[in-house]
Amino acid sequence: xxxxxxxxxxxxxxxxxxxxxxxxxxxxxxxxxxxxxxxxxxxxxxxxxxxxxxxxxxxxxxxxxxxxxxxxxxxxxxxxxxxxxxxxxxxxxxxxxxxxxxxxxxxxxxxxxxxxxxxxxxxxxxxxxxxxxxxxxxxxxxxxxxxxxxxxxxxxxxxxxxxxxxxxxxxxxxxxxxxxxxxxxxxxxxxxxxxxxxxxxxxxxxxxxxxxxxxxxxxxxxxxxxxxxxxxxxxxxxxxxxxxxxxxxxxxxxxxxxxxxxxxxxxxxxxxxxxxxxxxxxxxxxxxxxxxxxxxxxxxxxxxxxxxxxxxxxxxxxxxxxxxxxxxxxxxxxxxxxxxxxxxxxxxxxxxxxxxxxxxxxxxxxxxxxxxxxxxxxxxxxxxxxxxxxxxxxxxxxxxxxxxxxxxxxxxxxxxxxxxxxxxxxxxxxxxxxxxxxxxxxxxxxxxxxxxxxxxxxxxx
Numbered sequence: 001x002x003x004x005x006x007x008x009x010x011x012x013x014x015x016x017x018x019x020x021x022x023x024x025x026x027x028x029x030x031x032x033x034x035x036x037x038x039x040x041x042x043x044x045x046x047x048x049x050x051x052x053x054x055x056x057x058x059x060x061x062x063x064x065x066x067x068x069x070x071x072x073x074x075x076x077x078x079x080x081x082x083x084x085x086x087x088x089x090x091x092x093x094x095x096x097x098x099x100x101x102x103x104x105x106x107x108x109x110x111x112x113x114x115x116x117x118x119x120x121x122x123x124x125x126x127x128x129x130x131x132x133x134x135x136x137x138x139x140x141x142x143x144x145x146x147x148x149x150x151x152x153x154x155x156x157x158x159x160x161x162x163x164x165x166x167x168x169x170x171x172x173x174x175x176x177x178x179x180x181x182x183x184x185x186x187x188x189x190x191x192x193x194x195x196x197x198x199x200x201x202x203x204x205x206x207x208x209x210x211x212x213x214x215x216x217x218x219x220x221x222x223x224x225x226x227x228x229x230x231x232x233x234x235x236x237x238x239x240x241x242x243x244x245x246x247x248x249x250x251x252x253x254x255x256x257x258x259x260x261x262x263x264x265x266x267x268x269x270x271x272x273x274x275x276x277x278x279x280x281x282x283x284x285x286x287x288x289x290x291x292x293x294x295x296x297x298x299x300x301x302x303x304x305x306x307x308x309x310x311x312x313x314x315x316x317x318x319x320x321x322x323x324x325x326x327x328x329x330x331x332x333x334x335x336x337x338x339x340x341x342x343x344x345x346x347x348x349x350x351x352x353x354x355x356x357x358x359x360x361x362x363x364x365x366x367x368x369x370x371x372x373x374x375x376x377x378x379x380x381x382x383x384x385x386x387x388x389x390x391x392x393x394x395x396x397x398x399x400x401x402x403x404x405x406x407x408x409x410x411x412x413x414x415x416x417x418x419x420x421x422x423x424x425x426x427x428x429x430x431x432x433x434x435x436x437x438x439x440x441x442x443x444x445x446x447x448x449x450x451x452x453x454x455x456x457x458x459x460x461x
Contacts, residue, residue: 045353054345057398058388070414074173077149082105083333086404088160089103091267098247110230112156114223121222128215129202138453147187153277153428153430163261164260167263170241186229187226191226240257242257243255243258277308278428278431288310289311289439289443290446291310291446292308294306333428334427336427337380348417352418367424401415427457
C-alpha cells in the first residue's frame with residue numbers, strides 16, 4: 001500500500017487510507033490494546049505511575065520548617081497570594097507567639113483586583129491615545145489576559161506594602177473569593193467595554209486634549225464600577241480593627257486599634273519587601289546574570305516593576321537551601337506544577353510516570369525547548385519548607401513544599417519534590433537581596449532587558 005502521507009504535498013490531509021494505516025499500525029502492537037484497556041478503565045496516571053520510583057521517593061528531610069496547617073485556595077487562582085502570605089504568616093506567628101494563624105487572602109485579592117483594574121485601564125488608555133491599533137497583537141493579548149487571578153511575588157509585595165494585611169477573621173472568605181469565575185467574568189466585560197469606548201472616543205475625537213480628558217473620564221467611571229463589583233462580591237475591606245490575642249503560653253495581649261498597614265509592619269518584620277526574584281530562563285539568547293522584565297506586566301501604577309534576575313538554577317537551589325538551613329523561614333517559588341505530579345500522594349519526580357512506555361513514544365524536549373515551544377511555563381506558586389541536604393552539606397536530594405490545595409491530599413497538604421524535578425520545572429524563587437554576590441547586585445542596578453507581554457517568562461502563578 002502506498003503511504004497516505006505524501007512528503008511532497010505542502011499540506012497532507014487525513015484520508016480514509018490514512019485512517020486505515022493508523023488503525024493497522026495500532027492493532028499490530030499487542031501492547032497498544034493492553035494499554036488502551038488499562039487507561040480506559042483506570043486513567044493514564046494510574047497506569048503510567050512508576051511503582052518503583054514512587055515507593056523509593058523518601059519523605060524525610062534534614063531541614064524542616066514547621067508552618068502548621070496548610071491553607072486552601074479553593075476554586076481560585078490565588079496561589080501566589082496564598083504562598084506569599086504563607087511565608088509572611090510564619091514570621092507573624094513567631095512574633096505573636098502562636099502556632100495557628102492565617103492572613104486574609106480575600107483582603108489581598110480585593111486590592112490586587114482593584115489596583116489591577118486601574119493598571120489595565122491606564123495602560124490601555126495610553127495605548128489608545130498613542131494610536132495603537134485596537135486589533136494589534138499587543139492590545140488583543142492584553143484584552144485576552146485581563147483580570148485573571150494569577151500573579152508574581154513582586155505584585156504581591158506591591159499590595160502588602162501599600163495596603164498591609166489583616167488576620168483572616170476580620171475579612172473572611174466569601175463565595176466569590178473561593179470561586180472567582182463569575183466575578184472575573186463580570187470584571188472582564190466591564191473593563192473590555194471601557195477599552196472599547198476609549199478606542200471609539202480616540203477615533204471620533206480630533207483634539208488630543210479632548211481625547212485625553214474623555215478617555216480619563218471613561219477610565220474613572222470603569223474603576224468606580226469595578227470597585228462596586230468587587231465590594232459586592234468580596235465585602236467591604238476593613239480600614240482598621242481591634243487586635244487582641246492569646247499566645248500559646250496563655251498570655252493575653254491587647255494591641256488596640258491597628259490599621260492593616262500597621263499590622264503588616266509590626267508583625268511581618270523579616271525584610272520581605274527587600275527580596276528580589278531570581279528566575280531560570282533556559283533560553284540561550286537570554287544570558288545569565290542579566291535582569292529581565294516583561295512589558296505591561298504589573299498591578300499597581302507606580303509600584304515596583306515585575307523584573308527578575310536570570311541566574312543558573314543551581315544558584316537558585318543554593319539560595320533556597322541556605323535560607324531554610326540558616327534562617328529557618330519558608331521560601332516562595334513558582335513552578336510548572338503539572339508535569340510528573342502525583343497530586344493525591346503529593347509527589348513530583350521527573351521519572352514518576354512512564355508515559356512514553358504506555359504510548360510507545362518519547363517525550364524528550366529539554367527545559368529550553370519546552371519553554372520555547374509553549375510546553376512549559378510557570379503556573380503555580382508555593383513555598384519551600386524543607387530540604388534534605390546530603391552529607392557534603394551542599395548537595396540536595398529532595399524538597400518539602402507547602403501547597404495551598406487543602407489538607408485532604410499529600411502529607412496533610414505538604415508535597416515532596418525530587419531534586420532533579422527542581423532543575424526541570426522550577427522557574428522562580430524570591431530571596432533576600434543581601435544573598436546576592438557583587439556581580440548580581442550590580443546587575444540589579446542596570447536596566448532590564450524587556451520581553452514582550454506574551455513571553456513565557458511573563459506567565460503568572
